[in-house]
Amino acid sequence: MKDAIAKIRGYFFILKCRYTKKNISIGQGLKMYCKLGIRGRGNITIGRNCIVSGINGDKRQYVIIDTGNPEAVISLGDNARLFAARIHAKFEITIGDDFLVEESGIIDTDFHSINPDRGDPQENKEMCRVRIGNRVSMGTRSNICKGVKIGDDVVICPGSIVNKSIPSGNVVIGNPARNLQFSSRGDKAGIN
Amino acid sequence: MNYYQIALKVFNKLRKNPKSLYYIGKAFIRGFLYANYYRFFKRNIIIKMPFFAYAKLNIGGIGSVFIDRGCSVHYNTFDGLNIITLSTGAQVLIGKRCHLGGTTIRCQKKIVLGDDVMAGYCLVQDTMFSANTLGSLKAGSTDILSPLDIWIGSGVWLADQTIVLWGSKIGDSSVLSIGGLCCNYDIPPLHFAAGNPVFRSASLARIDSFRVSL
Numbered sequence: 001m002k003d004a005i006a007k008i009r010g011y012f013f014i015l016k017c018r019y020t021k022k023n024i025s026i027g028q029g030l031k032m033y034c035k036l037g038i039r040g041r042g043n044i045t046i047g048r049n050c051i052v053s054g055i056n057g058d059k060r061q062y063v064i065i066d067t068g069n070p071e072a073v074i075s076l077g078d079n080a081r082l083f084a085a086r087i088h089a090k091f092e093i094t095i096g097d098d099f100l101v102e103e104s105g106i107i108d109t110d111f112h113s114i115n116p117d118r119g120d121p122q123e124n125k126e127m128c129r130v131r132i133g134n135r136v137s138m139g140t141r142s143n144i145c146k147g148v149k150i151g152d153d154v155v156i157c158p159g160s161i162v163n164k165s166i167p168s169g170n171v172v173i174g175n176p177a178r179n180l181q182f183s184s185r186g187d188k189a190g191i192n
Numbered sequence: 193m194n195y196y197q198i199a200l201k202v203f204n205k206l207r208k209n210p211k212s213l214y215y216i217g218k219a220f221i222r223g224f225l226y227a228n229y230y231r232f233f234k235r236n237i238i239i240k241m242p243f244f245a246y247a248k249l250n251i252g253g254i255g256s257v258f259i260d261r262g263c264s265v266h267y268n269t270f271d272g273l274n275i276i277t278l279s280t281g282a283q284v285l286i287g288k289r290c291h292l293g294g295t296t297i298r299c300q301k302k303i304v305l306g307d308d309v310m311a312g313y314c315l316v317q318d319t320m321f322s323a324n325t326l327g328s329l330k331a332g333s334t335d336i337l338s339p340l341d342i343w344i345g346s347g348v349w350l351a352d353q354t355i356v357l358w359g360s361k362i363g364d365s366s367v368l369s370i371g372g373l374c375c376n377y378d379i380p381p382l383h384f385a386a387g388n389p390v391f392r393s394a395s396l397a398r399i400d401s402f403r404v405s406l
Contacts, residue, residue: 055322057252140315155320173375
């Protein structure tokens with residue numbers, strides 16, 4: 001029952017975007033289990049079979065995709081699963097296929113400079129854009145900062161903050177995010 | 193908690209602040225209604241009386257939940273207490289006289305909280321991805337995705353914005369500091385741990401000795 005309602009809701013949202021908002025293009029098979037808030041005048045493209053949903057345990061949160069600049073670009077691949085995600089772009093965010101994210105944020109700008117007057121930060125597109133590969137999954141309450149490039153098959157554990165690039169095939173945790181290791185004291189026979 | 197102790201607690205609070213009796217009574221009645229609702233409509237959830245609900249309580253899922261007597265749910269900047277069980281074999285056991293405010297618990301296997309636990313706006317989760325693990329994830333990382341038990345001892349203090357992840361054990365009356373993340377690590381009893389992620393912990397007696405020297 002819920003799936004059928006989500007499919008119908010997604011179908012009407014695609015129709016609404018096709019006739020009223022020309023800057024948004026969404027592929028077929030969108031499922032909306034909760035509200036999808038799209039703001040701004042930048043270009044947004046979402047692939048096929050996307051799932052939009054809230055998070056278990058907090059009913060007030062929903063998915064936000066936001067462009068702060070008319071020249072900003074956000075592109076999501078196929079089979080994206082967004083659970084209470086918050087994506088904000090000033091320049092460019094590109095995400096590959098099979099992306100999984102829960103209750104966490106992706107942002108590619110600092111909004112303000114470090115100077116006391118908090119004026120314009122001197123940022124450009126090449127320095128700040130975020131590129132994320134295929135089959136990446138993010139845990140709850142984590143964050144991706146500006147200028148980060150993430151490869152394929154990366155797992156980001158819950159509670160981690162990523163501010164440096166990650167090569168493909170890694171599992172990262174912590175603030176700042178580093179590779180997962182449990183052999184530091186050897187007191188526990190866990191993973192590895 | 194004995195009824196005599198409850199009466200003493202109420203009397204002491206009433207002597208200091210007479211208005212607090214109204215709030216305690218309101219919380220008691222609200223907790224009574226919650227406990228009876230879950231008793232009659234959801235058989236997998238057991239809440240023992242007395243239960244003080246100062247804030248909202250939300251329990252969902254198909255696993256079993258047990259809350260012992262004397263617990264209380266408090267207001268924080270966020271909601272009261274959220275417990276979500278993700279599979280049929282999931283077990284959440286909460287001991288006596290726990291004070292929980294703004295806590296979310298997501299369980300797939302087993303989570304145990306001892307007596308007298310204080311917890312703020314924190315997350316206790318024994319899986320990597322709670323929402324939906326279907327579809328294509330990385331082939332080599334299947335071990336990481338399997339859930340492991342969490343055991344939290346009695347008298348533990350979990351501060352605000354902490355995260356307790358799979359496989360971690362926290363000993364009796366130890367403290368996890370603000371912003372800490374504990375993942376597959378043993379904190380011994382009477383120890384203080386901080387950092388994201390936690391790599392080492394100091395005993396509380398050693399920290400007290402620092403304070404004397406200052």
